[in-house]
Amino acid sequence: MTDKFQNDINNLVEKNNFIGGKKFKLIILFGLLGDFDSFEYAINLKNFIDNDQNKNLDIFAIAIGNNNGKQKFCEFTGFPKENLIVVSDNQIHNNLEVSRGLDIGLGGWINMLLMLSGINSFKTIKEVIRGYTGDRKAKQIYSEFDKIDALKFLKFSGNSFRKVFGDGYLRPFELATFRLNNMNEIIKNWSDYIIHEKYLPQRGASFLLNDKNKVIYKFFSSDVLGYSSNMRDPLEFLSYLIKE
Numbered sequence: 001m002t003d004k005f006q007n008d009i010n011n012l013v014e015k016n017n018f019i020g021g022k023k024f025k026l027i028i029l030f031g032l033l034g035d036f037d038s039f040e041y042a043i044n045l046k047n048f049i050d051n052d053q054n055k056n057l058d059i060f061a062i063a064i065g066n067n068n069g070k071q072k073f074c075e076f077t078g079f080p081k082e083n084l085i086v087v088s089d090n091q092i093h094n095n096l097e098v099s100r101g102l103d104i105g106l107g108g109w110i111n112m113l114l115m116l117s118g119i120n121s122f123k124t125i126k127e128v129i130r131g132y133t134g135d136r137k138a139k140q141i142y143s144e145f146d147k148i149d150a151l152k153f154l155k156f157s158g159n160s161f162r163k164v165f166g167d168g169y170l171r172p173f174e175l176a177t178f179r180l181n182n183m184n185e186i187i188k189n190w191s192d193y194i195i196h197e198k199y200l201p202q203r204g205a206s207f208l209l210n211d212k213n214k215v216i217y218k219f220f221s222s223d224v225l226g227y228s229s230n231m232r233d234p235l236e237f238l239s240y241l242i243k244e
Helices: 005-013 036-049 067-077 089-095 108-116 124-133 159-167 175-188 236-241
Strands: 026-031 057-064 084-087 147-151 154-157 205-209 216-222
Touching: 005 026, 005 205, 005 216, 026 036, 026 089, 036 057, 036 175, 067 084, 084 175, 108 124, 124 175, 147 175, 154 159, 205 236, 216 236
Parallel strands: 026 057, 057 084
Antiparallel strands: 026 205, 147 154, 205 216
């Protein structure tokens, strides 16, 4: 890790007042607020906080968006509003050399559609398929008591997954349903979540810092639906890095 990179992270912490009072800091760069990865990552982090797994971890995030989008994003995902900063462009991402995604010169929409088809986003197709086929090595998302309202005409309970596929693993169609629910929220509030389509391909990154603000872990996403090095357990890296 270069001195310049560490200095850039130090400047990011200072400029955005990412102080915190715990032993570790997780700083996340989302792409657009309305990116699939932003929603999914934020919900996973919210669950992590709810399960009281962040006793020695402060979590901060920066996303491309506006205040209206931030309000709706935090209401939907449960990510703490006070720990999310929105910016109007991807300058911070560029400074830290986060992938901009595919750019063939035909605009953000075309670039994103190509990435969703696996072009310059090699893990995306595998991840989409996993959403439909399930994964015995990943955790289930819905409990039997959860009410699922993915679309106006698609309402059911988590018990449906239990009855058909059982419990204790990521069941077929479960992750796809979760992502459909997120997509529905994005589409309903498109103008708030997508402030400029040119940023649709912009990927994100994660940086874990110790109490001296030294980066002890970093991950740069290059794929749509690839915000972690292990999508089966996206927050696995925290379980062994933030121990007392």
